[in-house]
Structures are given as C-alpha cells and as structure tokens.
Amino acid sequence: MAATLHDVARVAGVSFKTVSNVINNHPHVRDSTRAKVEEAIAALGYRPNLTARSLRSGHTGAVTLAVPQLRLPYFAELADAVIDAAAKHGLVVLIEQTGGERERELEVMSSPRLKMSDGLIFSPLGMGQEDAELVKADVPVVLLGERIFSSGCDHITMQNVAAARAATEHLLDLGRQRIAVIGAHEGEVIGSAGLRMRGYREALEARNIPYDDAIVGYMWSWHRANGAAAMRELLERGVEFDAVFGLNDTLAQGAMRVLQEAGYRVPDDLAVIGFDDLDETRYSLPTLSTVDPGRDEIAETAIRVLMERIKNPDGGAPREIETAFRVVGRESTLGRNNSGANEPGPSDPNR
Amino acid sequence: MAATLHDVARVAGVSFKTVSNVINNHPHVRDSTRAKVEEAIAALGYRPNLTARSLRSGHTGAVTLAVPQLRLPYFAELADAVIDAAAKHGLVVLIEQTGGERERELEVMSSPRLKMSDGLIFSPLGMGQEDAELVKADVPVVLLGERIFSSGCDHITMQNVAAARAATEHLLDLGRQRIAVIGAHEGEVIGSAGLRMRGYREALEARNIPYDDAIVGYMWSWHRANGAAAMRELLERGVEFDAVFGLNDTLAQGAMRVLQEAGYRVPDDLAVIGFDDLDETRYSLPTLSTVDPGRDEIAETAIRVLMERIKNPDGGAPREIETAFRVVGRESTLGRNNSGANEPGPSDPNR
DNA sequence: TTGAAAGCGCTAACAC
C-alpha cells in the first residue's frame, strides 16, 4: 500500500500536520524540519492521495470536456487544444463523447460522474436553442458552439457571421462572382450553418451581387459524404458558378474531390474555400484555403473562464465571448505559386 | 450545497446507512422503505459524491489514456474508440498528451494525478526498448504500440509484421514488382517502422523478389511533410518503381499527393497503399487502400485487460496480445471501379 | 513553529 502522511510523519519524527505544511508550502516551517520531512518523503516514495485531497478541499483539479466524437477532426483538434490549455494550469481533462445525440448530451450534464471534475466545457450538437434552459449542471459550465445562446452559462463562440463573410469576400476579391455554397441547413437561422450563410449573404449584398438559391447545396447533416453528394448534384443541375464555399473544411474537401473527378481544375476553373482550418487542409491536393476560427483561443478562453467561474461561481453575469478569426489563403483559391505553401505546420511527432 | 446521504436520511426518516443500502442496491431493504428513500432522493435531487466514494472504496471509476497528441488522426481515432469501450463498462477516460516526448511520458507515469484514475493505457512514442523497466506506475498499466516489449505490463499490439506483409502481398498480387517504401527508420528493428519493414521484406522474399534499398525512403520522423519529401526524393533520383507502400496512411497520402503533382496517375501508373485505416483514407482522391490494424479491438482489449488487472493486480503473467488486421483495398490500388467505394463509413454527426 | 482534533461524504463491519 502507498505511503500516507502519517507514514512520512512517523519516519521524519514529526506530526503529520507538519508534513502537510511542507507539502503545501506553508511558510512557517523551520528549514531543518522541512529537510527532514523531504527526506522521509523521498525515502518512502510518498505521493499525496488526490482523492482524499479532493474530498477535503471540494475540488478535483479536473475538468470535463464533452464533445460529439473525437474522430471528427474538428473536435480532436479542439480537445488537443483544451488539454494543452488545461495542462498549463495544472488541470487534467476528462473527455465524454455524446455522439452529438441530445439524450446523451443531457445525460452528461446530469451524470454524477461530472462531479469527478470541477467544471464542464460543453460542445453540444443535438441540443438546440429550445433547450437553452436545460444547460446547467452541478458544476460551472462553459458552453461552446452555435447551437445555444443565452443559456445563462458563459459562452465562447467563433465569429461565424464575420468569418464566413470574410471567406466569401476572399473569393469576391479574387474576381469570383458566382459562389456556390455547400452545407446550408434548410430554414436554419442560428447554428453554424445558419450563421455562416448569413455572413455569405452579407458579403454578396455589400457588393450588390444577387443571392441565388440555385447554387446553394442544402443538406441535413455535415457528413463528409454529403458534401460530395451536394457538389455532384449542383454539377448535374448544370447551374453555373466559379467558386465554392464549403461551410466547413470537410465539406469543402468532399466538394473539391468531386470537382476534380469531374475534370475541373482547382482553382483555375473553380476556387474552393472551407471553414475551420483543420490540419489536414494543409495537405490536400491542392491545399485548401479556409478560415481559422480561432480554435486555440477558444480552448484557452474556455479554460480561463471556467477557472474563474469555479473560483467565483457568482462572479457576475454570464459572458459571451467571440474569438478572433483569420482567412487562410492556400492553393485552392490562390493557385500553386501564390499560396503560403511553406507556412509552418503544427508539430507532428513520429508516428 | 448539494444534498448528502444524511440529508436524504433525515427527509426519509431513516438512518443514513439505509439510504446507502438503497443506493447500492443491497438486497435486504423493505420495499416500502426503499420507496420512501427514493422519494427523498428525488425530492432533494441527491447525487452521490463520487470523490467520497472513491476515497472510501479505493477506486475512482476513471482510467487515464496517455497519447502523444489528439490532433494526430490515429490517436484521435484511438481515443474515440477507448472512450467508447470504457463507457460500455461505466468508466470515464482522462486524457493526457505527452507530445511523444520521453520526459513527459515518464512524468505521466509518476505524476500523482495518475491516482485520480484506476489504471493507465499508455501509448509511448519517445520512450524506447531501453526504457522497458521504467514502464510502471502506482496503478496497473496496459501498454500500447511497438516501442517497448517485455516491460512487465500487459501489452496490446497490432500484428505489424504480418499486416505489413499482407499489404505488400496485396500489391504483389496486383502484379506490382517494384514496391517503394516511404517511412523506414534507419537501423530500426522493433518499433512500428522496423516491424513493418520486416513484413515488407518477408513478402518480397516469399516471392523471390530482391530487396532494393534504393527504393526505400528513410526518414527520422513520420511527419506528414516527410512523406512528401521522401517521395519527391525518390522521383528525383530517377529510380524505378510501380507501387508505393506508405508505412502509415499519412505518409501514403503525402506521397500520393507528390505523385499526382508530378503527373502520375494512381493507381494506373503507380499503386499506393497505406497503413492504419484512418477515416480520412475513405475520402482522399483516389481513396487510399490501407490496412486496418484492428484499432477498435485494441481499444476494447485494452479496457478489458486493464479492468481485469485492476480487479486482480496479481492475476498472472503480463499478457502480450495481438489484434486481428485486414487489408482494405480501395481506389489507390484497385482503381475506380473495383474498389469498395460504397463501404459504410463511420457515423458522422452534423458539424 | 508545531501539534491535536474535527470532519469532508461515503462504505463496510458488525450489532441489534
């Protein structure tokens, strides 16, 4: 069995409270005593029992991150960033997968397991605005994404409208006039698709280019295969366009694949831009232009806000925070020579 | 403050032990008592404090998964599978990222945080065979991958040699004779690269095809960019080959990109196969043939073995388990028409 | 500067 404070105290010949003081860096410990205790700690290989500490102190040093699925690259990269941000503050991250299903999302918030952590970073997909009041748990919650606003929790979002507008303007600036969209959701107003569509329309309006529903590919779900299918359908309908805005990178890549199979050159015949700045967009052929919606900032902000809220649960009104974005021009809009082909990539260990 | 057992007991008018019995489904509780208690639980919104339960029972219901980085698709998919497998057994998963750095890998095993979980599933990358004796922690460890063998821990691996041999045979069966390799590690014998190279060589030997080091692309790290660079170098050297085996999918995709940029048709001019069966291989152009090394089985086996070891730490000698693999033929070897283009994909929620 | 004692919320002997 592992050594306890008492064992250390016995070996060091002091009371176990003194050992506790040493461990917690209390100021009033004589140096000689401290040395004795540290020697005993080393000798016994003592490690504090975090469970006991948690019970006593009321916090665990862990946060829960709930996402749909890690195999979706966006969430994998988000989780990566959250774990790193948490580690900087000495927190560990417990990950729950909801599959994007409303039931499981609700379950995460009400599960007793949540109390193994001090707070929840919650990225719902199945729940919607109508569930805003159900976003609460026994621990502070920081909400991510565009499914739910005004939930009463702190909320971090991308600037979906402005970023989508900027992506559209990137294409317009390159002289493209007929920009097809892949991934719209019928009738959606908020939500990632709805907001990004609004940005798209704003960009058109600002340049007096009419909106044409005929070059908008609708779908129920941003599944990879749907991007390809929608692109294929637009081609078959014979509508004309000179660029494609995929409402996320995965859709854009699916669309790009279809265009290339059909014999179009990207970007010469058709320019393509995505949204998310997934790692893999740097490695497609051609590399995919996209929008970096500020994922690292989302992660860092989420951790920071959550920690503040944990420390001070009644610390003022819920915050609504939007992160900075950035259009990333690559080969799929700029062509082989003008793109930032040598931009630094993320570090990539050996596997 | 949240309700405790005592609060429930008071409201229900019973002793708090009775409440405990109800919660833990002890058999000897009168139905009427049980009903009263359950009513009180509902009324107070009581949720058991898992921290206290952990302290008392000595286990937490969590396991730690340590991987290099979640933004590497292989590890994202592994983590996804591990979380799902753990959830089936009511366990939650705490994820640590090591960056593939030896120091941080060692730190994960000695960190007191590890004791917030009951066991560790450990996928090292920086540590090597020489560190075999350092693989130990305060909790049971299940080791993953090919960096370290005979560590004294349970160990789950792919059949790297056999799977790589099968991938090579897939190309040979299609009539390819000069198979280039991308991703070899100079002098490595064990480790993913070394073992897969052995499988490659075994396949050649079995057909009396001479091994030719001139068509092997060496690199220090399986970084995405390195696959492309190695491919480019082979092309520039002017050596002849009719197929490429990327020792993982990422390398294969990088190589494929370079081949296409250089004007080769895949698979007509050059067939390409990878290793790992990442989701994204289904969506590249052309779709990438690869080997499914049994990732889901790895995850499920790791959880099962770990649970057994947690329950019974002295339960016999450490196990060495190899998972089943499967060659997945797609367009990059079979061409557009013969490939399993409509194989079912993983589910993919709306984002 | 150090020690004694209480108790975080729960489980598990054991008595009744």
Add this chain to the structure above:
DNA sequence: GTGTTAGCGCTTTCAA
C-alpha cells in the same frame, strides 16, 4: 431489515 460505528487520507481551524 435497520442502525451504529469506524475509518479512507487529507486540510483546516484552533490551541499550545
């Protein structure tokens, strides 16, 4: 069937 009691290992008053 139900209640009493004693800790799990730690932090935190408070007293010495």
